[in-house]
Amino acid sequence: MSRAIKRIYMGIIFLFLYAPIIVLIVFSFNKSKSRGQWGGFTLSWYAELFKSRQIREALYYTLLVAVLSTLISTVVGTIAALGINNMGKFSRTVILNMNNLPVLNPDIVTGVALMTLFISVKLELGFLTMLIAHIVFSIPYVILAVLPKLRQMNKHIAEAAMDLGATPSYALRKVIIPEISPGIISGALMAFTLSIDDFVISFFTAGTSATNLSILVYSMAKRGVKPTINALSTLMFLTVLILMLIINKKSDKGEEILL
Amino acid sequence: MGKNLIELKNLTKRYGDMTAVDSINLTIKENEFVTLLGPSGCGKTTTLRMIGGFEDPDEGQILFEGKLLNPIPAYKRNINTVFQRYALFTHMNVFENIAFGLRIKKIPKNEIERRVKRMLKLVDLEGFEKRNVDSLSGGQQQRVAIARALVNEPKVLLLDEPLGALDLKLRKEMQIELLDMQRSVGITFIYVTHDQEEALTMSDTVVVMNKGLIQQVGTPQDIYNEPLNRFVADFIGESNIIEAIMPEDYKVAFDDVVLDCVDKGFAKNEPVDIVIRPEDIRIVTNPDDGMIKGTVKSVIFKGVHYEMIIESDIREYMVHRTMMFPVGSYVGMNIQPCDIQVMKRGEPL
Numbered sequence: 001m002s003r004a005i006k007r008i009y010m011g012i013i014f015l016f017l018y019a020p021i022i023v024l025i026v027f028s029f030n031k032s033k034s035r036g037q038w039g040g041f042t043l044s045w046y047a048e049l050f051k052s053r054q055i056r057e058a059l060y061y062t063l064l065v066a067v068l069s070t071l072i073s074t075v076v077g078t079i080a081a082l083g084i085n086n087m088g089k090f091s092r093t094v095i096l097n098m099n100n101l102p103v104l105n106p107d108i109v110t111g112v113a114l115m116t117l118f119i120s121v122k123l124e125l126g127f128l129t130m131l132i133a134h135i136v137f138s139i140p141y142v143i144l145a146v147l148p149k150l151r152q153m154n155k156h157i158a159e160a161a162m163d164l165g166a167t168p169s170y171a172l173r174k175v176i177i178p179e180i181s182p183g184i185i186s187g188a189l190m191a192f193t194l195s196i197d198d199f200v201i202s203f204f205t206a207g208t209s210a211t212n213l214s215i216l217v218y219s220m221a222k223r224g225v226k227p228t229i230n231a232l233s234t235l236m237f238l239t240v241l242i243l244m245l246i247i248n249k250k251s252d253k254g255e256e257i258l259l
Numbered sequence: 260m261g262k263n264l265i266e267l268k269n270l271t272k273r274y275g276d277m278t279a280v281d282s283i284n285l286t287i288k289e290n291e292f293v294t295l296l297g298p299s300g301c302g303k304t305t306t307l308r309m310i311g312g313f314e315d316p317d318e319g320q321i322l323f324e325g326k327l328l329n330p331i332p333a334y335k336r337n338i339n340t341v342f343q344r345y346a347l348f349t350h351m352n353v354f355e356n357i358a359f360g361l362r363i364k365k366i367p368k369n370e371i372e373r374r375v376k377r378m379l380k381l382v383d384l385e386g387f388e389k390r391n392v393d394s395l396s397g398g399q400q401q402r403v404a405i406a407r408a409l410v411n412e413p414k415v416l417l418l419d420e421p422l423g424a425l426d427l428k429l430r431k432e433m434q435i436e437l438l439d440m441q442r443s444v445g446i447t448f449i450y451v452t453h454d455q456e457e458a459l460t461m462s463d464t465v466v467v468m469n470k471g472l473i474q475q476v477g478t479p480q481d482i483y484n485e486p487l488n489r490f491v492a493d494f495i496g497e498s499n500i501i502e503a504i505m506p507e508d509y510k511v512a513f514d515d516v517v518l519d520c521v522d523k524g525f526a527k528n529e530p531v532d533i534v535i536r537p538e539d540i541r542i543v544t545n546p547d548d549g550m551i552k553g554t555v556k557s558v559i560f561k562g563v564h565y566e567m568i569i570e571s572d573i574r575e576y577m578v579h580r581t582m583m584f585p586v587g588s589y590v591g592m593n594i595q596p597c598d599i600q601v602m603k604r605g606e607p608l
Binding site: 154 | 311334335338343350411
């Protein structure tokens with residue numbers, strides 16, 4: 001009996017969580033333009049998506065920002081993690097807390113702060129500022145993903161490589177980086193997901209010259225929700241879902257990822 | 260044993276206010292098995308790390324075949340190390356771990372193959388080439404770490420508590436195997452441990468360290484039978500350490516007894532410490548036949564022998580005998596002159 005109650009309770013929770021998304025996905029295949037009525041199955045909204053120049057351009061910016069910010073933040077974050085790992089206990093704690101603050105900071109504060117900074121240094125808002133913003137908010141996550149791998153690693157491993165004749169840079173390339181690569185990869189995946197996912201910070205830093213998908217969806221919704229938005233949102237949801245599955249699959253193999 | 264291979268001269272390392280290694284001098288010969296022995300924090304690992312090139316000495320010199328080693332970075336030294344907990348490369352298989360050093364030296368492929376195979380045979384891991392190092396047992400990982408170091412044919416192998424993570428039985432087996440390997444490859448081993456039994460079993464020379472200073476250098480027999488001070492006597496094996504004076508040559512006096520010994524050359528009535536090993540005290544059933552009389556206070560069975568605490572009027576003696584004397588029996592104890600080791604009085608422990 002209590003088992004049944006538990007099941008029902010869990011069912012209700014998941015219904016609340018996923019009902020909106022399910023409705024969204026279902027209606028993205030709705031032939032009728034009306035939001036309340038099922039008018040038969042169609043893929044025309046998806047077809048329309050790819051016809052729109054505006055949407056293709058937004059997709060291009062979204063992917064370009066995601067790829068570039070992932071690459072740069074992964075490199076910077078990994079180097080930072082290597083440095084933090086070699087610090088003394090006190091400075092490490094201080095730096096880690098400073099690193100965690102932007103993670104907990106509300107996106108809107110980060111977004112407004114970055115916008116104010118860009119304007120104050122007379123940097124015109126656009127693609128470049130959006131890219132910088134994405135790099136900035138991704139770096140802490142990369143550090144959080146790489147650092148545990150470094151802490152787990154035998155502390156003599158770099159010395160062992162040098163003992164066998166490796167120069168410090170050879171030891172870094174051939175031993176340290178491969179040893180922590182699971183952490184680097186999950187950090188990169190997280191940076192990519194966050195970048196695709198982000199609306200608030202992009203909204204404040206992108207200006208008018210560059211528009212990514214989330215900003216486009218927002219501005220389209222202001223003019224009334226068209227079914228193309230449903231189709232676009234469904235695709236974005238699926239992309240993030242696939243990335244999440246990859247990240248979780250990796251963490252199943254005993255590689256911890258902080259999410 | 261050949262000529263001098265490594266010389267440490269006034270070697271000093273400080274961490275802040277703490278002096279980890281305090282101006283030590285030591286000479287290590289070719290093909291010697293040297294053990295640095297001491298409690299944790301005695302400076303033994305720091306000394307080893309300075310020889311390996313992982314710590315810079317604050318003062319003093321390290322000479323290798325007469326040449327100054329200090330300015331040479333670790334990766335250019337012809338010395339290899341077996342690290343605590345092995346530090347194997349987990350993203351490589353057994354073969355690649357062992358081949359790592361050879362690949363850096365750009366040795367031809369077939370030569371690498373040949374040398375790695377030979378090493379695997381030496382450490383008894385033939386057929387393990389493709390195995391992931393994480394899938395190996397502690398003892399097997401240990402062997403890979405040794406093979407990875409030895410394949411480079413170093414003149415010196417440094418070993419930092421290499422058997423510390425293994426259980427007792429495996430540790431004993433590996434001690435014998437390590438000794439065999441050292442004999443068969445014929446190179447110098449510098450071995451760090453806090454386990455006195457391990458040091459006595461394996462070494463040609465034992466270097467006992469405490470508080471950054473070398474307390475005594477000698478063969479295992481020297482260290483055990485003729486400790487130079489209280490610290491060495493106490494650290495190596497069980498011992499009865501007694502504060503005594505030397506009224507004249509060949510005599511020591513303590514409590515109410517004067518015993519014969521074989522030491523001389525001390526000043527008249529000079530205070531000394533004497534060491535009597537528990538197995539060197541003989542028990543006689545008639546107390547009047549003993550030099551010291553006492554009552555058995557406790558008996559513990561230790562396998563090969565019984566450990567008995569026998570209390571005289573003034574102090575307790577630890578005695579190891581294969582024959583048991585029941586608790587409460589009043590007995591005599593005899594000590595042969597050559598079994599009394601006389602040392603200069605040191606700081607109280």
